Amino acid sequence: MEIRGVKVDHATIQRWVFKFTPILDKEFRKRKKRVGMSWRMDETYIKVKGEWRYLYRAVDKQGNTVDFLLTKRRQRMSAQSFLIKAIEHNGKPRVINIDKSGSNSSAIRVYNKRALATKSRIRIRKCKYLNNIVEQDHRFIKWR
Template structure:
């Protein structure tokens, strides 16, 4: 359960603001104007603080409800600008397009790729095979993991196999574009966790009682520990 102690605004207001921000291509100022039309006066800086504080917590809580993914992964990284500098968002989906995992890193190298794979494997188990581009760093990361395995993970460095994950990058970039530029690595990581969460909800990847009859908003509120959406 999230701790909203000390919050000046109602919980429903906080959650609807961060859900809209993570789910749609909006800026904080857009949300400030939208809430004003709903007779709620909230500064865009407050919404920013809510997003950074609560989105990663909700995403973490939601992980225990995530359905298992397939054993054939497609992995790639895309660029995210933080304080005017490009950072790297590692992402993987299975061959059905279900999100496996994601990780924002400062560098694009073997160590960063291995951190991503380690995170994904802890959460989802070992895949049978992974498709990726011709990146030597990504291949080296899997080679390092394979040194401790009796049955190695098969690596397929075939570009067309990665079309599915590259298409999914676009869905994330569509939401981040109006955000213009993240001001810190922490804020970028927090907000991206929320964006990925909303993307996973849309793909029906959570096992929640009655999920088939729930809207995206209802699923988000349920994962946040609330009983009803705004």
């Protein structure tokens, strides 16, 4: 904006970010491609501004990003909130492939217990080589 001759304080830009981020997020989600019914879920740790954080990610069978969540801790509640957020925005998958992560499997089990009334449970699959899609994608995220 300074190039155009407009002087804007950094606090004003921060207010704009807080104000317009939810609106932009909603619009971006409307235009997002639909994802498949088979997901691969994984978490990894990355350094953000000098602090280690856990990045929960889910991709579908074709490698399209379903959703992601960045948290301070790796625990069941983080995995559970990530799973609920992903399902709310993309619909419920038929099967989720995970590695041997205890937090992800317990989050899916808790979700299945709550969804007993609908009788459409999410199947958990722990096949290591099927998670290669999301693991390979982590390389590019960690490289930055």
